[in-house]
Amino acid sequence: MTGSQTACSIEKSRAFVKTFPIEPIDSGLLDGLAFAVKDLIDVSGQKTGCGNPDWSETHPEAVANAVCVDQLLASGARCVGKTITDELAFGLDGENFFWGTPLNPRAGDRVPGGSSSGSASAVACGIVDFALGTDTGGSVRVPASNCGIYGFRPTHGFVSVAGVNPLAPSFDTVGILAADPDILTKAASILLGTRGVEQIELGKVHVLREAFETSDPAVREALAEPVKLIRDLSSSRAAEISLKDIDIDCSRDGLRGWYETYCLVQWAEIWSCLGSWVDDVKPQFGPKVTVNFQLVKTLDRKTIPEAVRRRESYFRALKNFLGPNDLICIPTAPTPAPKKGSLGVDRTVDTYFQRTLSLTAIAGIGRLPQVTLPLALVDGVPIGISLLAAQGMDSFLLSAARMLAAKA
């Protein structure tokens, strides 16, 4: 089984803010491929709306492409338009108060996931070969899981974010969504600047127990077969591990400690990046984003040094644990896409956000690359299985993901 596309028109997908053709500026590895760009990323001649009408109104048209967009155009790909994002990329659901909810073609009554909602939808609907998203706390990985496609979050800092609106720079990345792992790999190699496919000699595969325990029983069951395939990849060198095998300190509070550490640093950064604009413009937000910005605004900033220390110590523990050719295996999300309209307004109360972020925070805190693969269904609804690799081992990770996809 591989990521499938459901043929669907642009109108039906409701994935786009705007469509327009931009031809490639040179020929290369991506000749003939079409891509879409999340409306958090600059495309020359277009306003970057960031999912909020007041943002559009208070910012000029972009006069340059983001570097990542130029990398693709200069490698033969053509751009077809800009896709809906959660407001300011601050969401995991994909229900934009102003722009609506892009179609999840694999489950029409469920959310596509966010914040790269339109990019996931455009790929899953077969409109483009791949799409650019951004991923701070899961914004590529979660919609890819929800929509049954592949999603790649690179090592932090390894893909240019120039021309991409910041949310929380210590975690912000530009990622890719695609239905075909070969296309995912090609587009990633252009953004990463790597040459050709990495020869792969797999080290250990660590299946993280707490990540599976956090997930729905039905998700664990659905992922049993992909996990078996992953274990088979490395024969006897796959093993279930627990957080305490990584490090005692970082296991004390379970994945909740990872979630909390991630949130504190992220919230501090979001208010530093966007607070001045919010305070100056007093924009209209949807209900969930209103609550989100209250949270980040009222954070006690005395807590920042300890949060950064904790992030550093978790990062260091993972770095010391994970061999250069090792992989970590976790569910991408603890549950398939929630029903539309079912998610609570307050993310500190709604357990969906806590459970999901406790999984996505691992790559964020560890600065690790992650690929989610669409290898399972729960009652016909997609759920992703994820592989993470060591910092900078992006090409290796993508090779492992392709190998796995070929066996699935």
Added chain:
Amino acid sequence: MTGSQTACSIEKSRAFVKTFPIEPIDSGLLDGLAFAVKDLIDVSGQKTGCGNPDWSETHPEAVANAVCVDQLLASGARCVGKTITDELAFGLDGENFFWGTPLNPRAGDRVPGGSSSGSASAVACGIVDFALGTDTGGSVRVPASNCGIYGFRPTHGFVSVAGVNPLAPSFDTVGILAADPDILTKAASILLGTRGVEQIELGKVHVLREAFETSDPAVREALAEPVKLIRDLSSSRAAEISLKDIDIDCSRDGLRGWYETYCLVQWAEIWSCLGSWVDDVKPQFGPKVTVNFQLVKTLDRKTIPEAVRRRESYFRALKNFLGPNDLICIPTAPTPAPKKGSLGVDRTVDTYFQRTLSLTAIAGIGRLPQVTLPLALVDGVPIGISLLAAQGMDSFLLSAARMLAAKA
């Protein structure tokens, strides 16, 4: 010899955009220390001017501190004001057309260096214990070298840039300037979130031949003694190396290849980050910055994919070469601070920029941390010697720098 401070009033230093007291919000490792903030970094209640009057006029007051500022205030330090920066941080000289040239108290007829010109001046003039700067292509390291103080550029991505105006995000870092290596280390440990001092077991020390050959003969001569001290640190395990020992491919064009690769990626990113504002506002710039923005605006963006590939392959070569406890030793700059008014307007023609960037690009391309130490003089004018360590080995590097400073 260690970094010296020359007592000098705030007025005489001409280092500040504005002074104001901000008391610490909590007690900690930095109790009793005073710091200044480069005016590219947000301080709540102040406009962030970025060295350009039109930037000030078109942006609101900051309502939040940058995360790095809160880290310091929550660790006991107090802030005394904001310091002059080269316009948009796009310069290495420290001669701001609008704000003037902060005093280099070690050489009054010479530039302080930029773009963290005021931060270096404020420290060298003894007004603060340390200062925050930013370093994309040398903006902490060069002014530290010019003004005879310590300067630290962290591993890329390891110190939060939230609330710091971007220039070229793939290279942007927040760094520290200080006259005392212990204070430098303390402040760095807060920003990095590391605990205590790293025990140091030194690996190899690689003295990079091309970096010394690029430098003035008088600089090589002045640095001979510090280099000997560095060699002695690791006894027999210090050796002169050449770029070809790192990798044949990355040595083909000498350091010029590193300079060119760095510039192409940096210029592409600068226009993606700042082009829309420049085009919309049409700000008045000083003569050098006017030329700089012409350069980045007219870059052929078809060259971006190859530039990113080259950066990745240079990065990879350095990563494979450099052991976790190894150090690289280079001059911080090829020459002491130039005379005021002596630098050409076009940075592609003026050899100062090319020679300096060919040294500073190494840490930029390699994502490596670097410390410059004020251990030498050329005719009474300071010149820095630099140590670089592997990615993420910031605490180790700072320990090595302190050890060296203690022996000097």
